Amino acid sequence: MSPRRVVVAGYGMAAARLAELVRAADPAGERVALTVVGAEPRPAYNRVLLSGVLAGTLTPADIALHDRGWAERNRVGVRLGVPVTGLDRRGRRVRLADGTSLGYDDLVLATGGRPWLPPVEGLSDGRGGPAEGVATLRDLADCLRIRELARPGAPVAVLGGGVLGVETALGLAAAGARVTLIHPAAHLMERHLDRTAGMILARLCRAAGVRTAIGAAAVRHDPGEGVKLDDGSVVPAALTVVTAGTRPETALAARAGLAADGGIAVDDRLRTADPRVRALGDCARAGTPPQGLLRPAWEQAAVLAGLLTGTAPDARYHAGAPVTRLRAGGVDLTAFGETRLETDSADAEVISYADPARGMYAKVALDGDRVIGAIALGLPDAAAALVQLHDDGAPTPADRPGLLLGRALPPAAGPGPDSLPGTALVCRCNSVTKAALLRAVRETGGDVAALARATRATTGCGDCLPAVRRLAARRHETEGTPA
Template sequence: MPRRIVIVGHGMVGARFVEEVRRHDPAGERASLTVFGAESHPAYNRVLLSTVVAGGLTAASIGLHDPDWATRRRVTLRTGVAVTAIDRPARRVLLADGTSEPYDELVLATGSRAWVPPTDGLLAEDGALADGVATFRDLDDCARILELGRPGGRVAVLGGGLLGLEAARGLVGRGVRVTVLHPHPHLMERQLDPGASGVLAAALGKLGVDVRLNVMAKRWTPELGLECDDGTTLSVDAVVVSAGVRPETDLADDAGIAVDRGILVDDRMGTSDDRVHAIGDCARHPGTVSGLVQPGFEQAEVLAGLLTGADPAARYLGTPLVTRLKARDIDLAAVGDPLVEPGAEWADASVEVLRFEDPFRGRYAKIVLRHDRLVGAIMLGVPDAAASVIQLFDSGAPVPSDRLALLLGRALPGEATSAGGPVGSPALLPSGALICRCNTVSKGALLTAWRAGATDVAALSKVTRAGTGCGSCQSAVSGICDWLAAAEPAELGEGAA
């Protein structure tokens, strides 16, 4: 009898887990799958929400699956149905409609929720968002933001982190006047140093985003505007809150499962209950941080291999971090640990820190090397350098001796670049070079798929999943596709791959 696996959460990571299980068990002989999603929408690409706000994509276009996906995959899918409790002794989940569902294995992929700071006026008495206030976390939030942020209007964005800046840039592109309030001395303080933040703030200013640092919102009143703690009042029509997220751990916590700033998991994605597992933003594993899609995908792959028996030795050991800002006209990547400075705890004599700063042209580059390996970088406005740096970070290869060339993007002349950068000469790119980090798709995997008949971008993406995560590698996939279409047979031999 198939093992009954219940998945709570139909976001990107929950959906990927289902796909991975069915990849190992297409006929459903080993696992029956039931998925509950609290949102009414089927799974969609949450990473592309900022592009929806900017007008580059429609809400319908970011869906992950076609309407009959669940039926074809032998999956019972119920959207708009919230799980309210876990009955661990009975191994059942209780649902908001009064029914319940038994499980043999329970997978929590509940993600995270937007955090609303305790600013007067942001919440109504019943705890709902007040008039003129929106968060930025899901598809319904996008619709609300677009309703509030009409062309010619004025919006304040609370939070100068990744999502806040993406929302601000998207709204400005729609003709909205935007002010970003950030309570810290510089933007994206978890990923950027002060120098990079200053260049980024200036670049955003040129695009029409007003950035105010070390300022917090004090009170929101729709009739008066947004009062700030520096004594000023912003005359704005709406407030978009992007002040951070919190893992959705209530189900686990209420059921007595160990929680500490996330559902605690081991390398097998197991919790303190051996029949309950957690993946994605709701999970806390020592080898990663929440908020990025790649760790969730890798966790889903590990857990699917374990629960189907296809890979009983699978373990999740963490994900090297690459963060990209998805905002039109701004190319920013933060890699590994870029905030190390000389004198830091582990910054011994083997650590090199190099910088290049060109604020007038919106460019900033910083690389952190240790024992001739790249361990951190900030790349703003230098896409060629960013792509080379990410390639070196992924491979762990020694960096070129010409550090300045690496900093300026000239260390690998004539070679293709990957991980979202331009592709100049794919024939010279190693077969193992990662093109799509989210889905761990190499150049060699794309070549294999092409030889098997996937001879356009859409087909390559469908077969390999390249470009279906954060979307930053789409230009690289397109460039490789163009090269494959024009390449001579000899170029596609094993030596060239």
């Protein structure tokens, strides 16, 4: 039997993961003949780490997910720098921008998201792109352009104080630009944080050299001058970086008559209304609206790889609870679930600890003894314990102050990496195995910062931090562990 022809439109983080998992399940290409078509002129890279490139701590080469020879070594056909422009569902073909076309048995849309430009006068070039002196941040080309324009000492405005805006402002300030972060809501990251956390985060931004204009709406952008605010003041800016949110990239699906309002609608097998067309990652609405986060994209890739290769025909995708993380410029923030319930809430037990002068805040919401939401700012151990308790659905220890301060779980307790084989990936963002981490533990003495420097583990989305912490805590046990 000849292999199924699977074409993937988009070669970003979800597509890269899908390709790796398809080839892990079908190394010889006997089940699936895979072709990946990417609009960008380079193989997939770790988009999450673009902030490191912006801050100057990483180079483009550091964040590559696949080298140029990866596709050939893995029997994956790759077309780079050619967007898919059209989709003929009846004939099962996709059209490419270079005039060629590809037939498929299964098509996977992995087109990601695109930055949203708010309707502020002077921000757009009139064709949906950014005007002169304005940039958005989605891909490496954006990142390099911003680096070019935001030279040390240059005045830069960052428009939008969500997680990407705060990260961008801190990164550019670390690289020497004079940054002002403009945010229209009453506090930063209001979708994820309560007022106290937002206020402490703003203090931390200011301590890192970022000016803030919070509760201020931009009304106009003038190239070379900057951003005029609704109170009449002007934030001078040689460059304005817009970080006002992303929208799923659904144009292909919509033109082909597939439901694509707020994300391409897919079921738990990632199928659109046309069972030959699937979608995953930031472009897909799999039950819940796209979260714009890596973890769901990679979980979807695992399900789809099992289905397309036939190695896990019963695999289904169920959206998990998203965890928001921000780590830049010395800020370490984690938030998930119910974060805005107050301590007098009738619906949950809510406890909190705040030390604004030291940039620390922890808050946890409990339903009985289960964690249903938390914020941890400047308290990475508390963050790790809270995420773990939440993910495991484990009962909360009675020592509530200990929970808030990160003393709830002894570092080596509970389920974790101990049961994994050496080949298991602990840090998926940087493809770091347990064996590589244990080797680094032996070589460096093994605190988390040393492991991060040696392997880059924990520097991506941060999901692996609890596991890396536990491996670091085992440094005295690693003598003789095979690497």
